[in-house]
Amino acid sequence: EAGVVQSPRYKIIEKKQPVAFWCNPISGHNTLYWYLQNLGQGPELLIRYENEEAVDDSQLPKDRFSAERLKGVDSTLKIQPAELGDSAVYLCASSLSGLVPGELFFGEGSRLTVL
Amino acid sequence: AQKVTQAQTEISVVEKEDVTLDCVYETRDTTYYLFWYKQPPSGELVFLIRRNSFDEQNEISGRYSWNFQKSTSSFNFTITASQVVDSAVYFCALSEPNQGGKLIFGQGTELSVKP
Numbered sequence: 186e187a188g189v190v191q192s193p194r195y196k197i198i199e200k201k202q203p204v205a206f207w208c209n210p211i212s213g214h215n216t217l218y219w220y221l222q223n224l225g226q227g228p229e230l231l232i233r234y235e236n237e238e239a240v241d242d243s244q245l246p247k248d249r250f251s252a253e254r255l256k257g258v259d260s261t262l263k264i265q266p267a268e269l270g271d272s273a274v275y276l277c278a279s280s281l282s283g284l285v286p287g288e289l290f291f292g293e294g295s296r297l298t299v300l
Numbered sequence: 301a302q303k304v305t306q307a308q309t310e311i312s313v314v315e316k317e318d319v320t321l322d323c324v325y326e327t328r329d330t331t332y333y334l335f336w337y338k339q340p341p342s343g344e345l346v347f348l349i350r351r352n353s354f355d356e357q358n359e360i361s362g363r364y365s366w367n368f369q370k371s372t373s374s375f376n377f378t379i380t381a382s383q384v385v386d387s388a389v390y391f392c393a394l395s396e397p398n399q400g401g402k403l404i405f406g407q408g409t410e411l412s413v414k415p
Contacts, residue, residue, distance in 0.1 A: 188344075216401055227304075227391050227405025228345070241400055274343065286333040286395035289403065291345040 189292035210279030323392030
């Protein structure tokens with residue numbers, strides 16, 4: 186069974202440019218998460234989806250970040266415009282359900298470098 | 301407030317040594333879940349274990365063992381007879397019910413096992 190797939194793995198852009206990351210969760214997983222991981226730190230939640238609904242986006246900087254999960258399957262995270270401080274790894278994860286905390290399955294992440 | 305502290309930033313051992321990774325957590329809930337994840341250089345976080353707050357039994361899985369002590373709010377992870385393949389960053393994480401499976405991660409401990 187395929188795991189969580191993310192693309193691109195690496196992205197280098199100049200500041201003020203837009204960037205988008207894509208995530209395809211494990212088939213049948215209703216809950217999808219986007220996490221931000223800064224260098225040398227643990228991941229921090231940006232947004233959580235239950236099917237197509239964003240149920241927790243309190244940590245998402247909405248002035249420049251946006252996300253969508255149309256049809257409740259794959260998801261896109263966008264940054265526009267990017268800033269130097271956005272350089273980090275963006276991790277996508279999925280789980281069967283968020284009702285009871287269980288195992289999250291993570292993708293390999295998208296590493297963003299903003300110059 | 302929820303918080304997870306991994307005081308050891310880096311640990312270096314020689315193969316076959318035993319090593320313990322410390323994790324201390326803070327929560328006001330009586331029901332919660334604790335996790336350990338492994339992040340190898342590929343970047344994908346790999347689930348190792350989940351523990352709920354009502355189960356204080358220690359667990360052993362091969363060379364891995366976990367010591368959960370509510371009295372000290374600790375959930376330590378021991379690798380016995382370490383191997384080079386154990387080299388990775390290890391994260392301890394906390395989750396509470398009604399948080400949709402959201403994980404609060406510690407800062408991580410980078411383990412280096414030298415041959």
